[in-house]
Structure formats: C-alpha cells, structure tokens
Amino acid sequence: MPKITYIEHNGTEHVVDVPVGLTVMEGARDNNVPGIEADCGGACACSTCHVYLHPDWIEKVPAADPMEEDMLDFAYEPEPGRSRLTCQIKVTDDLDGLVVQMPEKQI
Structure with a gap:
C-alpha cells in the first residue's frame, strides 16, 4: 500500500498508508488528516x-486536467506547477512516498 506524507502548514507530518484506487483526498479524509476539508466530497467543485506537491513529485504526478486547473483559480495562494486538488490525484503504486504540503488555509 502506498505511503503518502501530508504536511500541515505548521510542519506537522502525517504518514498514511492509502489503498490504491482511492484519491489522495480520500486518504486524508479516511485518516483524519487536518487541513484538507474536501467540502464537495471529491467532485472537483471546490x-x-x-495542496502543494513537494518539488520532487511535480514531474511524477499525472498532470491536472482543464477542469482541475479552473478550480485551482479559487484555491488559497495557488502556485503554478505545484498546486493540485487532492480529489483529482488517484493513488497508484507509483505514488508510494508522495509528499504534499497544505496551504495556510482552505477557502
């Protein structure tokens, strides 16, 4: 099972085993990781x-589709190339070791 590291804005790390086929958001939600609110439940509607992808992972995570790119316009302090919506990242074995960092807040 792939391990994903979620880093809160304050630096607190949560290393979580996330089953293949779930999204990075579902892994956070199912393990009570603070900082990922997921108000729309994964519908890419908020x-x-x-999160910000750790620089080592930018090229390893599949690119965002146009709908996700549009929704990122509403994110708190998005960073081109690093910002992603965790509801749109499906967990695969290739993502074992993924590191994501949460922004200061979600809006």
Missing part, C-alpha cells in the same frame, strides 16, 4: 482539498 478547492478545499488544495
């Missing part, structure tokens, strides 16, 4: 599951 930006409350926004």
